Amino acid sequence: MVKxxxxxxxxxxxxxxxxxxxxxLGIAILGxxxxxxxxxxxxxxxxFWSSVVAFIIGVVVCIVLTLVFGIRRFxxxxxxxxxxxxxxxxxxxxxxxxxxxTVALLAQLASIIMxxxxxxxxxxxDVCVEVFKAIGYLFKLSYxxxxxxxxxxxxxxxxxxxxxxxxxxxxxxxxxxxxxxxKKNRVAAAVGVFFIYYLIMQVIATxxxxxxxxxxxQLYIDELITYLENHPIFTNHLVFSVxxxxxxxxxxxxxxxxxxxxxxxxxxx
Amino acid sequence: xxxxxxxxxxxxALLMLCLCLTGCSELDTMREQQxxxxxxxxxxxxxxxxxxxxxxxxxxxxxPTGYQFQPVFVTDPDVPVLLSNELSTYMNLxxxxxxxxxxxxxxxxxxxxxxxxxxxxxxxxxxxxxxxGDATYCKADIYDEVVAKIEEGIKYSSxxxxxxxxxxxxxxxxxxxxxxxxxxxxxxxxxxEEVKPVPxxxxxYKTLWIASLDKISEDKYFSKTSYEIYYDDYLxxxxxxxxxxxxxxxxxxxxxxxxxxxxxxxxxQAVDSNNYYLEDTEI
Numbered sequence: 141m142v143k144x145x146x147x148x149x150x151x152x153x154x155x156x157x158x159x160x161x162x163x164x165l166g167i168a169i170l171g172x173x174x175x176x177x178x179x180x181x182x183x184x185x186x187x188f189w190s191s192v193v194a195f196i197i198g199v200v201v202c203i204v205l206t207l208v209f210g211i212r213r214f215x216x217x218x219x220x221x222x223x224x225x226x227x228x229x230x231x232x233x234x235x236x237x238x239x240x241x242t243v244a245l246l247a248q249l250a251s252i253i254m255x256x257x258x259x260x261x262x263x264x265x266d267v268c269v270e271v272f273k274a275i276g277y278l279f280k281l282s283y284x285x286x287x288x289x290x291x292x293x294x295x296x297x298x299x300x301x302x303x304x305x306x307x308x309x310x311x312x313x314x315x316x317x318x319x320x321x322x323k324k325n326r327v328a329a330a331v332g333v334f335f336i337y338y339l340i341m342q343v344i345a346t347x348x349x350x351x352x353x354x355x356x357x358q359l360y361i362d363e364l365i366t367y368l369e370n371h372p373i374f375t376n377h378l379v380f381s382v383x384x385x386x387x388x389x390x391x392x393x394x395x396x397x398x399x400x401x402x403x404x405x406x407x408x409x
Numbered sequence: 410x411x412x413x414x415x416x417x418x419x420x421x422a423l424l425m426l427c428l429c430l431t432g433c434s435e436l437d438t439m440r441e442q443q444x445x446x447x448x449x450x451x452x453x454x455x456x457x458x459x460x461x462x463x464x465x466x467x468x469x470x471x472x473p474t475g476y477q478f479q480p481v482f483v484t485d486p487d488v489p490v491l492l493s494n495e496l497s498t499y500m501n502l503x504x505x506x507x508x509x510x511x512x513x514x515x516x517x518x519x520x521x522x523x524x525x526x527x528x529x530x531x532x533x534x535x536x537x538x539x540x541x542g543d544a545t546y547c548k549a550d551i552y553d554e555v556v557a558k559i560e561e562g563i564k565y566s567s568x569x570x571x572x573x574x575x576x577x578x579x580x581x582x583x584x585x586x587x588x589x590x591x592x593x594x595x596x597x598x599x600x601x602e603e604v605k606p607v608p609x610x611x612x613x614y615k616t617l618w619i620a621s622l623d624k625i626s627e628d629k630y631f632s633k634t635s636y637e638i639y640y641d642d643y644l645x646x647x648x649x650x651x652x653x654x655x656x657x658x659x660x661x662x663x664x665x666x667x668x669x670x671x672x673x674x675x676x677x678q679a680v681d682s683n684n685y686y687l688e689d690t691e692i
Contacts, residue, residue: 178434267433273489 141230142239149213149243156209157247161254164198168261171195195262199255206251210244211312215327219320223408233402237313237395244309245302289373296380303384307391311337314394317401436490443493444483444500444509452513455483455546457502462509462546465556470545471563471631473508474586474623481509500546504586507630509546555630563631565624567594572620572679587678588625596671597622597636600649604662607648612661616641616648620679638676647672 171191177184217226218236226236260268282290315337319330352361368375444457455462482497500511547555569588576583589597616639623632639648647664664672 175433265433266436270436270489270491274491277487277489277492 142235145229145231145235145239146243149239150246152213153209153243153247157206157251160202160205161251164195164202164254164258165261167191167195167198168258171262172264195258199258202251202255203248206248207308210240210247210309211316213244214240214309214313215316215330218402219316219326219408221408223406227406227408234399237398237402241306241309241313245306248305248309249302286373289377293376293380296377296384300380300384300387303387303391307387307394310391310394310398314397314401317398320407321401321405439482439490439493442480442482443490443497444481445486446483449485449487452498452544454549455500455509457481457483457509461549463549463552465545465547465552465559467559470510470543471559471626472633473503473510473545474505474569474625474629474632481511483509483511504584505629507548507551511544513542513544558626558628558630563626565631565633566627567591567625568597568622568635569625569629569632570620570622570679585678588629589622589675593671593675596668596675597649600662600664600668601636601651604665607661607663609659609661612648619647619676638672640676645669647676 171194174188174191178188216222217240227233231239263271279290312334315333316326316330318333319328320326322329352359356362368378444455446452447454447456447461453464479502481500481502482493483500484493484497488496498511498513500509502509567589569586571584571586574583574585575581619638619640621634622636622638624635625632635651637650637652639650640646641648646666647669649662649664651660651662652658653660
């Protein structure tokens with residue numbers, strides 16, 4: 141049953157984001173076509189830079205719309221009248237959450253890949269080849285200098301990206317799950333929950349900075365900073381690891397909130 | 410239907426092929442400005458546009474003629490063109506194309522000169538501090554001749570100056586170099602040698618700056634800054650001014666009025682082309 145759930149979830153995403161990806165690719169190809177007429181005239185420059193701006197806007201819209209669709213799909217599928225059907229399926233609430241989160245993550249990664257393909261399309265030809273040459277050279281340079289750490293950095297970056305995206309979605313799921321407990325204006329309540337979360341994070345960050353500033357001697361902060369400056373590779377690994385761990389902790393907390401709300405306090409429209 | 414699909418795929422493939430054939434003017438400019446160290450790890454020779462340039466001996470070489478040069482980015486042979494502005498040593502190509510001049514770095518031991526790159530340092534495990542110095546590279550075919558002249562001692566015999574030209578249609582600025590004739594150079598020398606300097610207190614409050622003169626070597630390869638020409642348009646007097654960087658003082662030679670004609674000729678290029686760059690200047 142979970143497989144069927146995955147399948148239908150993916151079809152739902154494809155129906156929406158696939159046309160959006162095609163539009164982005166179309167804008168990129170159009171932008172590349174405009175470059176066929178390259179010259180020094182003012183009119184060409186206006187048209188060229190307009191196409192670049194349109195492409196950049198397209199990229200931003202692609203990422204934002206994928207995120208918005210993922211959140212909207214979670215809300216409409218589980219907390220509106222559709223929820224009556226969803227929760228009659230022989231699938232646990234845990235499985236619902238995991239399927240939604242996994243497919244949303246895959247959709248976001250697909251959007252990122254489509255953006256990279258569109259970047260290749262808009263620079264197709266000489267420029268694209270030189271970009272790949274430059275990237276290859278930088279990797280070679282990096283391998284020469286820091287060896288296998290380059291591969292580790294790439295792997296860590298991918299893991300951090302995946303965990304961050306999953307945690308972002310789970311955060312919004314938790315906000316929706318808490319917001320739906322309100323009797324009226326559930327969407328507004330979910331937005332309110334998000335702002336309270338943001339406020340709490342700001343307060344925690346400020347307290348942390350104050351503690352570090354006041355007790356920096358007792359906490360050996362200066363020595364720590366000196367050590368980190370002298371060991372840049374270790375520092376980079378540490379940054380990736382800490383970011384991933386913090387995101388993972390956030391994911392677990394948000395997941396627990398979402399699951400608890402759905403399991404114990406479900407309040408469908 | 411299958412035929413239509415095949416036809417559509419063919420059209421799209423042809424279109425993509427057409428897109429492949431177009432270049433990019435920015436990329437072409439970067440390629441034009443990229444030069445290479447002839448031998449990786451050695452900074453004794455540069456290859457630019459398939460011409461070899463060899464480094465002149467010494468760390469304080471004479472300056473090539475001309476102020477505004479064309480930028481050249483010297484990289485290792487395997488560096489891609491998109492990274493040429495970053496992983497490179499910046500050089501200038503002289504107007505006549507005979508010299509490359511720039512700042513190159515060396516290890517603290519002064520034994521080997523290595524290429525400096527900010528990005529290279531950022532990627533590496535530790536930062537190496539560099540010392541550096543100016544270096545001039547000369548075309549290989551005139552190298553022996555130039556080295557011989559430097560060892561003899563460069564004889565600066567005439568003058569010249571650089572001036573801006575504005576193309577009013579395109580709005581693009583260009584630099585040109587004016588070499589004074591022998592008669593004009595002799596006039597400058599005569600003023601400096603025979604005229605008694607005027608005290609600063611007697612110089613008018615405001616004069617127009619005309620040009621900065623360079624002393625030019627006999628073969629026009631090398632130059633060094635020498636005098637400046639100023640003009641008082643109210644009293645119609647030219648001044649040849651020498652600035653001493655070590656003392657921080659100006660020495661003013663008032664040009665005799667009988668020599669105004671020849672100084673009008675000297676100043677013509679600068680005045681005609683760039684009237685709006687001539688500012689009232691306090692000496």
